[in-house]
Amino acid sequence: MPLCIARGSLIAQSPTTIQTRMNVMETVRQDGHHPDPDDPCGEHNHAMVFHSCVCAEILFKGWQTTNAAQLFGSAVAIFVAAVLYEGFKCMREELAKKRAALGDSQLNIAKNEGHTLQHTTVKPSMLSCGHAIQTLMHMIQSTLSYVLMLIFMTYNVWLCLALVLGLTFGYFLFGWRRTGSADDRNEHCQ
DSSP, rough: OOHHHHHHHHEOOOOOHHHHHHHHHHSSSSSOOOTTTTTTTTOOOOOOOOOOOOEOSSTTTTTEOSSSHHHHHHHHHHHHHHHHHHHHHHHHHHHHHHHHHHHHHHHHHHTTOOOOHHHOOOOOOOSSSHHHHHHHHHHHHHHHHHHHHHHTTTTHHHHHHHHHHHHHHHHHHHHHOOOOOEEEOTTTOO
């Protein structure tokens, strides 16, 4: 008779008992319910490998797909979110450039009026409205990037593909406005 460890003690069990217990463990899900053989998502769990199942739990329990139409709709929503994320990054960068240019133009106006540089230097302030807006936008961008990362971590091939294609299309739409810097200091999760 094989020995099994149960709660720290060795118990001798017959092969039939072991097989019966293994069969019960295979057919009962973690929540205690028996799986429905007609449910395509009955065996679905959070796979840590890429898969192409139509069943996906995306970000929270309320956003679940159980058929191809729901998965397609979710993929479209993720594609749009990724495009908007790229647009948001570019908008934030443009606002930062405008803020810097505004400071430079104020300095040039003061030079032309004959003022000394000591009195006209524009110093960035931590408590300025522009910095507060950039801070808020940084918080939003960071949150969006981590949410998109969590979507990718569902390892669903279709959702990952929608995310990558959305980021690519978003960069195509908005990235041409960038200054050409390969080092993106505002990039998160990359």
